[in-house]
Amino acid sequence: MGRAVALFIGLSVASLAPSEKARAQTEGVDWVFSLSPFAELWFHGMAMVDPVGRGPMPLYNPAYPNVVRKAKSEAGLSSTALDSSLGYFRQAFRGDPSFEILHFLPAYFPTAGRTEVFTALEALSATRGGIPESPSPRTAFGLTAVGSVLATPEQRMVLGEFARALRSEWAEFFGGWWQGRAAERDALYDAAKSAWREDYRGSLADVLDKVALLGGTVTLVPALGAEGRIFSGTPQGPVDNVLMVSAPEGPGKGHEVVFSMLRELSFPLVRTALGRLGEGGGTSDEEESRAARAAIRSGALILEMYCPDHVTDYQQFFLSRAGRLASGGDPVESLFNETFPMDGTLERLLREEISTTATYGGAG
Numbered sequence: 001m002g003r004a005v006a007l008f009i010g011l012s013v014a015s016l017a018p019s020e021k022a023r024a025q026t027e028g029v030d031w032v033f034s035l036s037p038f039a040e041l042w043f044h045g046m047a048m049v050d051p052v053g054r055g056p057m058p059l060y061n062p063a064y065p066n067v068v069r070k071a072k073s074e075a076g077l078s079s080t081a082l083d084s085s086l087g088y089f090r091q092a093f094r095g096d097p098s099f100e101i102l103h104f105l106p107a108y109f110p111t112a113g114r115t116e117v118f119t120a121l122e123a124l125s126a127t128r129g130g131i132p133e134s135p136s137p138r139t140a141f142g143l144t145a146v147g148s149v150l151a152t153p154e155q156r157m158v159l160g161e162f163a164r165a166l167r168s169e170w171a172e173f174f175g176g177w178w179q180g181r182a183a184e185r186d187a188l189y190d191a192a193k194s195a196w197r198e199d200y201r202g203s204l205a206d207v208l209d210k211v212a213l214l215g216g217t218v219t220l221v222p223a224l225g226a227e228g229r230i231f232s233g234t235p236q237g238p239v240d241n242v243l244m245v246s247a248p249e250g251p252g253k254g255h256e257v258v259f260s261m262l263r264e265l266s267f268p269l270v271r272t273a274l275g276r277l278g279e280g281g282g283t284s285d286e287e288e289s290r291a292a293r294a295a296i297r298s299g300a301l302i303l304e305m306y307c308p309d310h311v312t313d314y315q316q317f318f319l320s321r322a323g324r325l326a327s328g329g330d331p332v333e334s335l336f337n338e339t340f341p342m343d344g345t346l347e348r349l350l351r352e353e354i355s356t357t358a359t360y361g362g363a364g
Contacts, residue, residue: 064223195255
């Protein structure tokens, strides 16, 4: 999702690539596919509370709550502590825009474990003002980020209540469910790693280097939908980027994971192109919707220039996410462009941003 970090902390991706010295430090850097039980649990809770969220597009997989309710029914669970509080949390989160940060919170704790994060959040909830001492170095940044936005005692009380509800959700249902899906999850991660390394990594290195997104961690989250989450550090930090995208169901879905990655990784290019038009600095639903469509189109343009064999599959993937499929002799590209419209000027600027990688980082 494009606005997450810029909206709250001002740490959006820089538009320029690393210097020559930094470029040399990125040799061997790659995206590492990494499990995060905490991220899956947290987004599970958020999806159950409010699968749509604020903004132009649903923040979660619309089908996810029904999948969970069916799994709980099959496990003989009528209701968990989280279920009994969904209305309370929904009202609280919708009533205060500051709680939007909760839709991105796991990205601020990329290396911390579940217990560590909950301990940090509960310490914050018990602190009326300021930022408490972090229980571990791995939670220090996230604790400051969240505490800077949720600064009132009332906001922190709700945060603490939600953290405790998720602790209970893990014990009552989610932990066992998560363990039971291990084989399916491992197969998806293996497919995603294989697709990325064999078919995309080498071809996309230049364009990702341009926006300082050559590597970092990728986590696959079933609760997420078309809107992923991206957090980037400094251009000089080649491995401090965090990417969280949806986890498609079924075997052989590695390419779909990469397609979701490309959409998120396109946001820096989109922001730069919009900036050249004198736009891209706002966070209204209309502006976010335009950026979201442009990011989908940008992914297709990247593939067109660097991995043309995969363009049609990418277009079909996002058409299916929008509930549209090409039928008969309908050209996929025409339907894709119609479904995700973008004016000609913005497309031209995006093509320039994507194709001029050699002019960045002193390489050309």
